[in-house]
Amino acid sequence: MTAPIRIALQKSGRLSEDSYQLFKACGIRFDYGTGKLKSVSSNFPAEFLFLRDDDIPGYVEDGVADLGIVGENVAVETGRNVSTVHRLGFSKCRLSIAIPRGDAYNGLSDLEGKNIATSYPNLLGTYLAGQGIKAEIHEISGSVEIAPSIGLAEAVCDIVSSGSTLLSNGLKEVETIFRSEAIMIAYPGLVAEKQTLLDQLLFRINAVQAAKNNKYIVLNAPNDAIPAIAALLPGMKAPTVTPLATEGWSSVHSVINENAFWENIEAIRAAGAEGILVVPIEKMIN
Ligand code: ATP
Ligand code: MG
Incomplete structure (x- = not known):
């Protein structure tokens, strides 16, 4: 019997529901939302692990999971050695720099020497280096948008979708540095039988995506x-x-x-x- 393909999904968050619905639309049944960390599909050789999204690229790099669904922002930020096998088109958002609404902004050079708070130090660091801007990056793990109002930073770099969180924190978006959507990542050294299961899965995902469009x-x-x-x-x-x-x-x-x-x-x-x-x-x- 073929060993099941192991798929890491976000346990609960902005990727979860669409990830679960994608497998459902592909006709792959499994239980989720029961509080369990693992679930085996009843009709496809797949096993699901429910994890925090930040941990998924590491599990896939190590081969503990064969596949994972994460935001591209997280995949790039963690810098893990994983293959991107499919773009999934949901959880679309952007990573943007924002500053207090009342501050003037004439371009990136205004950020020179400033403190910028973010949970994405690598993406931000790469972007600023590419633009030739030197700024202090303060890594914080959450509630980035309150950093300016408590005097921790003069700017933030955070995930934006509608912009309403920025607005309610008195901030305005001034630069978009990265556009993200959910992607499927894979362990780069999949054995042939797991690769076959991945191909079957991608065939189904393509059929579902084509139908939707x-x-x-x-x-x-x-x-x-x-x-x-x-x-x-x-x-x-x-x-x-x-x-x-x-x-x-x-x-x-x-x-x-x-x-x-x-x-x-x-x-x-x-x-x-x-x-x-x-x-x-x-x-x-x-
Ligand atoms: P976890 O508890 O698993 O660590 P989290 O709080 O880090 O979750 P979420 O807020 O659930 O993460 O976001 C997961 C991913 O969804 C983000 O990395 C990003 O790719 C995407 N995302 C975040 N915010 C939005 C949004 N407002 N709209 C659409 N997609 C988003
Ligand atoms: Mg997370």
């Missing part, structure tokens, strides 16, 4: 409008066209990228389409 579209149109409509439907292949019971009309079925849909829908209607249905796709295999 595409919609199934069904519409009715007069036959003479079909060439114009087909040109606006960049589907998997050519659209399927079947005759309707009404003489001279057909039903057109296709798959359309969500973004292309909003760009093209007006034109599709103007070309003569009626009764347009847009349906979510559960899985999509190319």
Whole structure:
């Protein structure tokens, strides 16, 4: 029997729910949220470890876990030797420098010689060095955004998504230094059978991600409008066209990228389409 592939996930935090939902969408069942540190899938050779996100790159580097899901910010900050095998598109955020709202800002040189508080000293240090700025980096592990108001630092470098935390702490964002999303990382020395399991998993993840970005579209149109409509439907292949019971009309079925849909829908209607249905796709295999 194949040894299960071991996957480290964040126990509870901003990555957890989307990570669990991803495996669920891939048809891989396991228990989580029970307070246990480990769970074995009932229908795929996988074992899940629930950890703090900061610890995941180290476990994967050491091969204690074969795979892990972490924010790219954490993967880069920890500097561990792991392979990035897939970008997952959730937990998107940015790492930014912020200063008190009332302070003037004319550019990075304003940060020269300043104290900057952050939980990301490596990412910040690399960025500042690349820009030729010398500043004092104060590493603190949490509540970075209060550092200026208690006199610990003149600026902060922290994770931002909507910016509301910065705003409520009287700060303004002045530089974005890194953009992050959840990524899947792997132990670089996976044995062949684990690599096979990873490939099976990535096949499923790709099918789930492709489905999410595409919609199934069904519409009715007069036959003479079909060439114009087909040109606006960049589907998997050519659209399927079947005759309707009404003489001279057909039903057109296709798959359309969500973004292309909003760009093209007006034109599709103007070309003569009626009764347009847009349906979510559960899985999509190319
Ligand atoms: P842990 O207890 O596991 O150490 P944590 O408090 O360090 O958790 P979270 O706040 O749960 O971490 O964030 C985990 C990851 O989610 C971050 O490293 C980042 O990649 C991403 N993230 C953080 N804040 C946001 C946000 N506001 N929106 C979207 N993604 C975010
Ligand atoms: Mg953490």
